[in-house]
Amino acid sequence: MRARKKITPGKILIYIVVTLVACFCLLPLVLVVAVSFTAEEEIIRNGYSLIPGRLSLEAYKMLFKNGKEVFRCYINSVVVTAAGTVLATMITAMASYSLANPSVQYRNAISMFFFVTMVFNGGMVPWYIMCKNLGLTENYLALLIPSLIFSPFNLFLMRNYMQQLPASLMESAKLDGANDGVIAFRIYFPLCKPILATVALFYGIAYWNDWWNAIMLVSDSKMYPIQYYLMKLRSDQNFMKQLQSAGVAGRGAFAPSESLQMATAAITIGPIVLLYPFLQKYIVKGLVIGSVKG
Template sequence: MKKGSISRAMMYTGITLYSALCLVPMLLVLMISITDEDTILKNGYSLFPEKFSLYAYKVIFTGGTQVLQSYLISIFVTVVGTLLAIVVTAMAGYTLANKSVKYRNAMALYFFITMIFSAGIVPWYLINRSLGLTDNILALIIPSLLFSPFNLFLVRNFMNGVPDSLRESATIDGANDITIAFRIFLPLCKPVLATIALFYGLDYWNNWWNAIMLIDNKDLYPLQFMLLQLKSEISMINEMTMMAGASDVTTPTESVKMATAIVTIGPIIFLYPYLQKYFVKGLVIGSVKG
């Protein structure tokens, strides 16, 4: 066998073993979520539990209509918010990458300052209330819609690598900036757009802060916030049970935590493989170019 073939086989073996090890924590979370709570308290976490139980999922999906509705709200907010955020970030990145735009470096500095300094929670809350972003679906989308400066600079740096001759040729042919951006630059920037799509998607999917601050209507609770409330209620019941001295009653605290993790990470696991081929390329090139 050739030396190169041996090295390649060793490399593939190492990658396979490493990938298998990366799956162990997720498998452990899954097994704990379907383990009886008494067994967890007795033996701790285990990949091979003595007694299985789906009670944690029964607790989560009791009143299944609310869970399904929260799921649909989270999916809607994630899809719509991510698409809008990509468009806003891409347009801002295109503007900063366009050498014909005056003061583009000054604008970039302005956006960079927001990465270092924050106005705080109170101004953020007052602005949202003044805009009417309370107790409606827009309250879960608009406050997080303003682009992340980090994502903005990734897009700008990637677009800096696109030859200016393409923009000049399109301008000579009579194309305006909107046409150039959507017909030329954005199709060429699929890797970096897929990268920031994953970032924005994760932010929207995991966002429970907007619901805490701006939503009182239970019908608008996203999945993360609803499950957060459920975990808080279970913890409170557990504490009340301990204070009452009812040691024979076991609340499914640990199993519910793990079941909650499984329920919430499902859609993201299915999303990532579709963006994987663009992710590394977009992140690396967008970080070093420009």
């Protein structure tokens, strides 16, 4: 098309706006990373800045040397995220196969059973009592199971995908004597790789970003995931500031330096930013399918 190729002032304006908005989305992140590489005296003198006046790896060195606590929490997050993503994706995939299986006659009723929990549930307080009753407090299972390990939204996403596969696939496998377990794991799941990736990604991000379970169910700081550690770090620091201004604690009292805080935040964003370019297409696909059909 000829009309599209022409460069008009309007076109240029559109490109400028689109780019500016992209900067608006990215620059705050760049700021965090930039501050984490800035020398501490520089921050105290000039405040935060997008371009570090003097580069320094001091914050990261300190993080690696003394950051026992940080690394503990980081490992907690990595382990919980890895285990949770595998389990959650598995549970969802198995359930969606059964809901897509036409020989299960009650599949629509069962779908409804899952759907109702999406719209209607007791809320925060009964949820907490349930976790307490089930013994899901003060242990790693509390970070793994409640609210994260299964989401009906992902279930419907995957079921819709599986329903689009030809039914003859299942029938012919059954004629060959395969049972539903074999069909699901050997035939269906390999064919569902794109949607499996999308759903696993959604679960993985939800696990990585979670601090809700930690704040509600875990009080031992050894078990904190990194996100909750970050929140604690900030609220403790505000507390320290109040103490200092009230003259209770001396100047020498421990307060993590500014660049150290930002370095901790930066390594927390790390995995998402690093993996993001590779996983991006699955995310977009999932969001689109989910929002249109879900």
